[in-house]
Amino acid sequence: MSGYRLGLIGAGNMAEAIARSAVEAGVLEAGQIVASDPSAERLSVFEAMGVAVTQENRRVVGESEQVMLAIKPQVLEAIAGDLSGLSSDQVLISIMAGLGTAKIAAVIGKPVRVVRVMPNTPVMVGKGMAGVCVGADTQAGDEDLAVRLFESGGEVVRVDESLMDAVTAVSGSGPAYLFYLAEAMIEAAGAVGIDADAERLVRQTIYGSAELLVRSDESAGELRRRVTSPGGTTAAAIERLEASEVRAAVVRAIQAARDRGRELGA
Ligand SMILES: NC(=O)C1=CN([C@@H]2O[C@H](COP(=O)(O)OP(=O)(O)OC[C@H]3O[C@@H](n4cnc5c(N)ncnc54)[C@H](OP(=O)(O)O)[C@@H]3O)[C@@H](O)[C@H]2O)C=CC1
Ligand SMILES: O=C(O)[C@@H]1CCC=N1
Incomplete structure (x- = not known):
């Protein structure tokens, strides 16, 4: 050799x-x-x-x-x-x-x-x-x-090893979920009238939020609550996400990724 x-x-x-x-x-x-x-x-x-x-x-x-x-x-x-x-x-x-x-x-x-x-x-x-x-x-x-x-x-x-398909679904595929969110936010920025700066606004927001999440001792939920003033703009957005069952959709998506891993390995 x-x-x-x-x-x-x-x-x-x-x-x-x-x-x-x-x-x-x-x-x-x-x-x-x-x-x-x-x-x-x-x-x-x-x-x-x-x-x-x-x-x-x-x-x-x-x-x-x-x-x-x-x-x-x-x-x-x-x-x-x-x-x-x-x-x-x-x-x-x-x-x-x-x-x-x-x-x-x-x-x-x-x-x-x-x-x-x-x-x-x-x-x-x-x-x-x-x-x-x-x-x-x-x-x-x-x-x-x-x-x-x-x-x-x-x-x-x-x-x-029994958790590898779950790890694949959460962190292996995980970047794609964040990029999907970025795509949606850039599209939404366009829909509310922002044109040239849409990418920059979204990229830096995701970058800064990720760094805050990693550096902070607070949970993701607490960090989200700190952005969400009662009766404010974020609350209006989160209410719409909850009504659209986005949280449950994320759980189902990760389960689907885990199940696809199991199929590939069968
Ligand atoms: N992309 C990701 O985010 C992640 C991927 N993985 C895993 O990593 C692995 C690779 O993924 P990724 O790098 O994205 O895929 P790519 O398609 O970029 O890389 C795979 C490479 O293997 C080559 N290849 C095809 N057939 C052969 C062969 N017979 N002998 C040698 N090489 C061959 C492909 O060539 P050609 O394109 O010409 O077919 C390609 O260049 C996958 O198994 C995936 O599950 C794991 C974690 C994350
Ligand atoms: O999509 C896939 O199958 C690979 C594994 C994790 C990320 N990409």
Whole structure:
């Protein structure tokens, strides 16, 4: 086996964010990473970072201490043969939604030391949130590199694997819910007559509110109440959101995401 510390199978958005944060934080040097992907265009992005690249997944498996699956869950079966060369010395890190550690080993067809991680896209700006769990065939410390990688791009919480689909639904998919809200607020700003400044007003409001939420000791509910003067403008908006059952819709949406994760892993 050559000296790559980490092999990335799938050189997409998440793999790029993970590699960048690992290199920027000094967890790995670019030269310690190899990435595979069918797309020469994607590989050129990694090459520009100083990462070794290949279109052969088998090379990544053969030359890396730890291999990360950063492909879509639907692609796993197609590349199972490429993963059959994994040895008992290697750790396999998966960031795929839905697919459990036992399922991944079953698809590969032998016991594998699988560490499962569910990150999110704010890892791109060093503010990620990742859930980590380990599979049955792992050894003590197998998750260490994964934890260091994802701590370099934000925060890590260790969870029982039974909660990974729930973590996926809350924090893995979570950024999309906030961006959805941002989209709606920008549309609404337009509807109430704001044109050029709509994006700026909404982006800074969400940014400032997120920072306040993170820095404050108060609950989200208390922070919301402090904005909501009795009989005031916010109260009028919140009353409309409650009447539209937005809170219940968010619960149903997160349940749907959790259930889709379970389906992907079935
Ligand atoms: N995006 C997100 O917010 C999050 C995603 N995840 C998980 O991360 C994983 C990757 O997601 P994301 O980065 O968004 O997806 P991307 O589509 O950006 O990346 C996946 C990459 O894998 C490549 N690929 C396809 N087939 C193969 C193959 N046979 N061998 C090697 N590479 C292949 C794709 O190429 P091509 O495009 O040419 O098919 C693509 O470049 C998914 O499993 C997802 O569940 C987890 C947390 C958050
Ligand atoms: O939508 C998805 O399936 C992936 C997993 C979490 C975020 N994106």
